[in-house]
Amino acid sequence: MDGVALLTIFILSIFVGFEVVSKVSTVLHTPLMSGANAIHGIVLIGAITVTGSATNPLEINLVGGFVVTDRMLEMFKPKKPVARSDDGGAA
Amino acid sequence: MTPTWVQLANLLAAVLFIFALKGLSSPKSARNGNLLGAAGAVLATAVLFASGIPLSNILLILAAVLIGSAIGWISARKVQMTQMPQLVALFNGVGGGAAALVAVIEYLEVGGENKISLAATVFTVVIGSVSFSGSIITFLKLQELMTSRPVIIPAGKWVTMLVAALTVVGAVWLVISPQVWLLVALLVLSLIFGMLFVLPVGGADVPIVISLLNAFTGLSVAASGYVLNNVLLIIAGTLVGASGTLLTKEMAKAMGRPITSTLFGAFSGTTAGNTSTGGDRPVRSGGPNDVAIMLGFANKVILVPGYGLAVAQAQGTLRELADLLTERGVEVDYAIHPVAGRMPGHMNVLLAEASVPYEQLKEMDDINPEFASTDVVLVVGANDVVNPAARTDKSAPIYGMPILNVDQAQQVVFLKRSMRPGFAGIENEILYDQKTMLLFGDAKDSLNKVVSALKNL
Numbered sequence: 001m002d003g004v005a006l007l008t009i010f011i012l013s014i015f016v017g018f019e020v021v022s023k024v025s026t027v028l029h030t031p032l033m034s035g036a037n038a039i040h041g042i043v044l045i046g047a048i049t050v051t052g053s054a055t056n057p058l059e060i061n062l063v064g065g066f067v068v069t070d071r072m073l074e075m076f077k078p079k080k081p082v083a084r085s086d087d088g089g090a091a
Numbered sequence: 092m093t094p095t096w097v098q099l100a101n102l103l104a105a106v107l108f109i110f111a112l113k114g115l116s117s118p119k120s121a122r123n124g125n126l127l128g129a130a131g132a133v134l135a136t137a138v139l140f141a142s143g144i145p146l147s148n149i150l151l152i153l154a155a156v157l158i159g160s161a162i163g164w165i166s167a168r169k170v171q172m173t174q175m176p177q178l179v180a181l182f183n184g185v186g187g188g189a190a191a192l193v194a195v196i197e198y199l200e201v202g203g204e205n206k207i208s209l210a211a212t213v214f215t216v217v218i219g220s221v222s223f224s225g226s227i228i229t230f231l232k233l234q235e236l237m238t239s240r241p242v243i244i245p246a247g248k249w250v251t252m253l254v255a256a257l258t259v260v261g262a263v264w265l266v267i268s269p270q271v272w273l274l275v276a277l278l279v280l281s282l283i284f285g286m287l288f289v290l291p292v293g294g295a296d297v298p299i300v301i302s303l304l305n306a307f308t309g310l311s312v313a314a315s316g317y318v319l320n321n322v323l324l325i326i327a328g329t330l331v332g333a334s335g336t337l338l339t340k341e342m343a344k345a346m347g348r349p350i351t352s353t354l355f356g357a358f359s360g361t362t363a364g365n366t367s368t369g370g371d372r373p374v375r376s377g378g379p380n381d382v383a384i385m386l387g388f389a390n391k392v393i394l395v396p397g398y399g400l401a402v403a404q405a406q407g408t409l410r411e412l413a414d415l416l417t418e419r420g421v422e423v424d425y426a427i428h429p430v431a432g433r434m435p436g437h438m439n440v441l442l443a444e445a446s447v448p449y450e451q452l453k454e455m456d457d458i459n460p461e462f463a464s465t466d467v468v469l470v471v472g473a474n475d476v477v478n479p480a481a482r483t484d485k486s487a488p489i490y491g492m493p494i495l496n497v498d499q500a501q502q503v504v505f506l507k508r509s510m511r512p513g514f515a516g517i518e519n520e521i522l523y524d525q526k527t528m529l530l531f532g533d534a535k536d537s538l539n540k541v542v543s544a545l546k547n548l
Binding site: 003006009010013014016017018020021022023024025026027028029030031032033034035036037038039040041042043044045046047048049050051052053056057058059060061062063064065066067068069070071072073074075076077 | 104108109111112113115116117118121122125126128129132135136139144145146148151152155156158159160162163164166167168170172175178179182183185186189190192193196197200207208301302305308309312313315316317319320321322323324325326327328329330331332333334335336337338341429434435436437439440443444446449452454
């Protein structure tokens with residue numbers, strides 16, 4: 001693909017990126033960061049293409065990023081009417 | 092040339108990444124969005140293997156991928172929520188460093204024939220390396236493997252500017268006349284610059300730095316996509332760059348000062364202002380029973396958690412207190428300052444982990460008008476973010492920082508370890524106010540005592 005086409009994609013992605021991220025809930029800024037970390041872990045495919053060989057740390061990034069984000073998002077469950085066990089002993 | 096079906100699969104992966112970010116607009120859709128993003132990553136990786144690119148030893152690579160995935164999975168499961176900033180810093184560093192290495196290897200193989208591609212290579216190497224070394228220093232600071240205080244190097248500002256200037260000159264020179272030794276020199280200079288720019292940053296400014304490094308890593312990945320002619324990397328990197336940039340802006344706004352002043356360590360220079368004026372001024376301290384009575388008979392209570400709460404691991408106890416108050420018919424909300432915690436949104440995650448419903452977590456702009464009609468504010472482990480000096484005292488280092496208007500409430504209770512001032516090292520006038528009561532002790536311990544006193548009320 002020629003340089004101008006790549007540049008076009010880059011510029012349009014900037015707009016998409018700002019548009020989408022500006023709507024992210026403030027409550028979820030930490031998952032946003034860890035999710036973004038996971039997404040840039042896709043540089044893995046670049047690394048494999050270039051070296052033709054193995055790249056452990058990036059795989060950790062990619063998988064770890066998505067898993068830890070999922071773990072956090074799991075905690076942000078919608079509220080159930082006073083979800084607490086009868087008499088909350090000190091947890 | 093990449094086969095069409097591979098390109099289409101990559102396009103699909105890029106769309107899935109966008110859905111991942113789009114999902115985060117609400118906690119309800121966020122989890123599914125993240126799964127879509129993960130699916131995109133799996134798709135892109137699978138397609139890469141299926142596309143028949145020359146690989147040295149496919150079994151070895153697959154084994155490495157599996158081992159890496161396992162390590163990633165386990166560490167992501169095990170990490171504590173208080174350690175999220177460290178993890179994010181580490182991931183940032185790995186991503187930036189990888190992008191830089193990819194660009195270096197591609198340069199060694201292809202050379203610098205195409206000037207535009209070469210410029211992208213140079214950009215990737217510089218930004219990726221800065222992100223790598225900066226993130227590693229941030230990680231070391233957060234993990235407390237080195238001091239988390241600002242490290243001031245003699246004439247540091249000048250050294251940093253010199254290194255920055257050399258880096259820029261080297262980058263331009265490299266594009267004009269490509270030479271391997273120059274690329275190596277540029278790599279080293281960028282690594283040094285990354286360290287220099289993070290070292291003078293103190294603990295309270297970490298949220299800004301971590302966001303900025305996130306943006307850098309995203310941009311370097313996008314540029315590496317340009318170098319490799321890979322559309323997916325361009326899109327993914329740019330999305331991350333946009334996310335990091337917006338978060339950086341938001342954090343700087345929450346600190347009430349431009350990003351540049353953070354990077355040159357504004358906290359370090361001006362702290363001397365009016366510290367240690369109030370040595371032995373009288374304060375009103377109370378016991379757990381007094382606090383329990385104040386809270387138990389209030390109509391409306393706002394809880395202000397700071398990082399000290401997380402350090403004391405008292406999130407669960409605070410939620411227990413909130414539940415007890417709600418049962419008594421007290422209206423309870425949590426006021427979250429944007430820089431509470433060590434990274435953007437950190438406090439929200441720490442409280443969500445303690446099963447606090449996210450509907451009760453109120454942002455600063457939403458909660459500030461509420462303080463005037465609030466009976467009691469309970470501040471746990473926070474200080475600078477409620478200090479009115481930010482509004483009034485021009486000599487204070489936090490002057491201009493938007494704060495939670497705790498001083499407008501009827502009564503304020505501070506749970507504090509001691510009278511030691513907050514990170515910025517300035518006195519907090521509310522502590523000496525008539526309507527303020529202090530309960531000294533470890534946050535978790537104090538909260539437990541208040542909870543049991545409340546149960547006996």
